[in-house]
């Protein structure tokens with residue numbers, strides 16, 4: 001079996017020998033260096049342990065330069081107990097995690113094991129950028145506790161994915177994970193959905209129903225879009241979180257809860273508290289372990305791996321890939337809708353493409369969210385693309401007319417699936433083509 005390599009940058013030889021001993025016993029191959037500059041380039045270990053005591057370069061600078069190189073490899077800052085601020089700076093610079101000296105051998109080894117899980121490809125999470133790895137590493141730490149987690153981030157950044165990650169890496173992973181979108185459920189029903197109700201408790205309560213808290217007992221409950229909860233319900237939720245028990249509506253029997261609560265929001269809850277629309281005491285109950293997903297535009301190293309992941313996930317038979325122009329456009333795009341938008345764009349491109357290579361044109365990225373240079377180039381191409389698109393749309397209309405509006409026959413004649421045809425028709429409608437009017441009775 002091949003040994004896993006660890007790069008150790010530690011100027012103090014005694015400390016280095018001690019650490020190397022622990023690592024070697026655990027089966028790692030240690031590549032040691034006393035100089036930071038020496039190993040800024042050309043190292044081949046996926047994880048680096050870097051000491052705060054370097055003399056030739058500051059640890060923070062080393063980490064920043066290491067991350068700027070785009071290698072995506074993990075760096076762990078090793079700092080003294082009284083260097084908390086330095087640890088925070090190292091995290092800002094891109095460290096995946098930090099270790100406080102002095103430490104027990106098992107603290108070092110369990111930290112390495114956690115970081116190693118990030119280095120392995122995960123079944124349904126893409127995390128190539130150091131920012132994503134850092135978020136997952138913090139989530140891993142949170143998973144080892146029972147504390148409440150508050151996940152923030154713009155819409156579509158992966159907050160629910162992260163909540164599941166916390167659950168799956170916790171000791172509750174075999175128990176249920178229950179997600180409740182507080183904004184999607186009418187306010188009048190949310191209380192009953194969360195806490196459950198007895199038969200006859202209110203008009204329409206024809207049956208006794210367990211609530212989501214009870215359903216999640218033993219496991220994890222995700223309260224998504226928590227900022228949308230009414231003040232009255234916020235007060236009830238606070239009581240549940242304090243007492244760790246619920247009462248179904250219409251019942252006086254309490255049910256004890258053994259549950260991890262994860263709350264998520266795309267709002268700034270501190271601002272909501274200042275505005276008086278979110279309870280301050282509830283905010284502090286929820287904000288025990290905060291996790292924040294940066295928007296996708298701030299972790300560009302994730303963009304192409306995510307695209308490949310979704311191409312793989314959604315392509316049907318052929319082996320499709322992203323063309324160079326498509327890759328350029330994807331990297332220039334601003335991603336206001338984050339990963340959800342990226343997923344939709346790839347799904348649509350797989351339908352719009354003409355061959356096995358997805359082109360920039362197939363992506364149909366909105367111009368207004370392109371960065372300057374790309375936008376200019378794309379604008380230049382626009383006239384050509386528009387003409388091509390118009391001709392394609394006209395061909396589809398003619399074929400539909402030929403088959404009296406029959407979608408299946410039209411799709412067969414065009415050599416595409418009916419699903420692909422449906423997407424094309426939707427795209428035509430989006431472009432303002434009134435199919436009803438164009439096709440008349442054939443529509």
Ligand SMILES: Nc1ncnc2c1ncn2[C@@H]1O[C@H](COP(=O)(O)OP(=O)(O)OP(=O)(O)O)[C@@H](O)[C@H]1O
Nearest residue numbers: 124125126154155156157158159160161266339340
């Ligand atoms: N790191 C990731 N790797 C792969 N897929 C991801 C990742 N993050 C998010 N996704 C996918 O992107 C989509 C949006 O993710 P998710 O629902 O978790 O976002 P969200 O932040 O909770 O959105 P909202 O704020 O709208 O509730 C989902 O289909 C999810 O599977």
